[in-house]
Each structure stands twice: as structure tokens, then as C-alpha cells.
Amino acid sequence: MTSLVELRRVEFAYPHPERGPGRGFALGPLSFTVEAGEIFGVIGPNSAGKTTLLRLLTRVLAPSAGEVRLDGHPIARLPRAAVARDVAVVPQEAPRPFPFTVEQLVLMGRYPHAPGRFFETGEDLAIAREAMTATGVLALAGLPLEQLSGGERQRAMLARALAQQPRLMVLDEPTSHLDLRYQAETAALLRRVRAGRRMTVLIVSHDLDLAAEICDRLLLLGEGRALRLGPPADVLEGGALEAAFGCPVAVAPDPATGRPTVRIRWSDAAAAADGRG
Numbered sequence: 001m002t003s004l005v006e007l008r009r010v011e012f013a014y015p016h017p018e019r020g021p022g023r024g025f026a027l028g029p030l031s032f033t034v035e036a037g038e039i040f041g042v043i044g045p046n047s048a049g050k051t052t053l054l055r056l057l058t059r060v061l062a063p064s065a066g067e068v069r070l071d072g073h074p075i076a077r078l079p080r081a082a083v084a085r086d087v088a089v090v091p092q093e094a095p096r097p098f099p100f101t102v103e104q105l106v107l108m109g110r111y112p113h114a115p116g117r118f119f120e121t122g123e124d125l126a127i128a129r130e131a132m133t134a135t136g137v138l139a140l141a142g143l144p145l146e147q148l149s150g151g152e153r154q155r156a157m158l159a160r161a162l163a164q165q166p167r168l169m170v171l172d173e174p175t176s177h178l179d180l181r182y183q184a185e186t187a188a189l190l191r192r193v194r195a196g197r198r199m200t201v202l203i204v205s206h207d208l209d210l211a212a213e214i215c216d217r218l219l220l221l222g223e224g225r226a227l228r229l230g231p232p233a234d235v236l237e238g239g240a241l242e243a244a245f246g247c248p249v250a251v252a253p254d255p256a257t258g259r260p261t262v263r264i265r266w267s268d269a270a271a272a273a274d275g276r277g
């Protein structure tokens with residue numbers, strides 16, 4: 001494999017006035033690669049730095065030290081149009097209000113390929129239709145996004161990213177609004193995207209079981225630092241997770257796949273507080 005994304009001792013810091021002087025959040029230094037064609041997962045508790053890392057990878061933020069490279073090139077030196085063609089982002093939520101139909105949203109994914117034009121080509125329409133079919137929203141193409149459920153909106157956003165035909169797809173909590181059926185279908189879709197379209201996928205997720213199931217490697221963040229990096233079986237280890245999340249966990253292999261599964265170990269006190277004791 002070759003590296004599509006590389007972070008070289010990347011750091012970023014910004015103050016949080018509500019925390020008082022000297023208590024701002026700092027990320028890094030972080031050094032790691034995302035290999036071309038892999039599904040790479042970023043996990044960790046709230047305030048670990050996952051969102052900041054995404055913003056650095058997509059050039060929304062610039063590092064205060066170090067360098068982010070895309071396909072060997074410093075991302076800070078690449079034209080924004082080039083970054084937009086190569087990197088697609090699927091956020092947790094579509095902006096609101098958003099007065100467009102599903103088809104119009106998906107066609108927006110074609111904009112980076114010809115930013116100077118105002119009308120879609122037949123090829124654009126065909127690519128958008130294929131993306132909507134792959135994500136199960138083709139029947140919703142004419143509906144306003146505001147009329148969709150959270151899960152339908154999420155799949156429409158995923159279709160827009162597929163229509164963009166990027167080299168790297170970045171997903172922030174891709175299954176947070178999906179029921180069990182569409183969680184399974186999304187996991188299968190991401191595997192197909194990686195295999196059939198030779199696309200690299202980076203996922204930020206709180207769903208550790210999903211991350212274990214579909215990711216080739218995981219990065220565990222805690223308080224802005226890389227705690228572990230490697231295959232899911234190495235990263236999803238009880239002691240490391242307990243230190244990162246601050247709660248007791250049990251890790252066991254899935255009987256069908258052998259991949260690790262993570263469960264909270266409820267104490268009597270926790271169960272009682274939860275109304276089950």
C-alpha cells in the first residue's frame with residue numbers, strides 16, 4: 001500500500017475561554033498515515049480531538065505545527081478545488097434550513113469537477129442516479145430534504161459524497177441516525193466503495209463495534225493524543241479503552257467474525273443508578 005494521507009508531527013491548539021487561562025484544548029503532535037484503499041477509523045471519547053482532526057484533514061483548519069500531506073503533497077499548498085475533488089465529507093447533519101431536493105443535493109457533489117459551469121451534464125445526472133441507487137434514496141430524489149427522516153437525510157448526504165467520486169471519503173458518525181438495517185447496509189456499502197471504486201475511507205465513530213467490523217486500522221485518541229494505532233484487535237483492548245473512556249469495559253471476539261466487540265461492564269452501583277438495580 002501507499003500513503004494517501006500523511007500527518008507529520010501535526011499540532012493544533014485553540015483556547016477555550018470558559019475553561020480559564022491556560023486551559024485551552026491542544027491536539028498532537030500526531031504522526032500517522034492513511035494508506036490508499038484502506039478503511040481507517042478514528043475513535044475516542046468526547047473532547048478527544050476527533051472533530052479537530054477531521055477539520056485538519058479537510059483543510060478547514062491549518063495546523064499550528066507540522067504538516068498534513070495528501071498523496072505526497074502538502075495539503076496547504078494544494079488549490080482548494082483540487083482538495084474538493086479528492087476529498088468528500090459526510091457530516092453528521094445536513095445544514096438547516098436546506099431548501100433543496102435530494103437530487104439537487106446529490107448533484108452538488110459534481111460541482112468540484114467543473115466549478116465554472118452552471119448546468120449539469122448527462123454524465124453528471126447518470127453518476128448522481130447511480131449514487132442515489134447505491135444508497136437507497138433514488139425513490140426520494142424529488143423530495144425536499146426537509147421532509148426526510150434523519151436516516152434518509154444521512155443516506156442522501158452519503159450519496160452526494162459518492163457522486164463527487166473522491167479519492168478519500170471522510171465520514172463523521174456515519175450511522176448515528178440509522179436504524180439497524182441501514183447501519184448494516186451502510187457498512188456493506190463502504191466495503192463495496194473501497195473494493196469496487198478503489199476509494200479510501202476515513203470514519204470517525206463512537207460505535208466501537210462498527211469500527212471493529214469494517215476498519216482495517218484504528219486510531220484511538222484521548223485528550224488530543226494518539227493512545228493506540230493499529231488493527232482493531234490491537235487497539236480495542238480492555239485496559240486501553242478503560243483508560244481512554246474512564247469506564248470498565250469487556251472486550252470479546254465476535255463468534256462469527258472473530259473481530260472484537262466492546263461492552264460496558266455495569267457495576268451494581270451503575271445498574272442501580274440506571275434504574276435496573
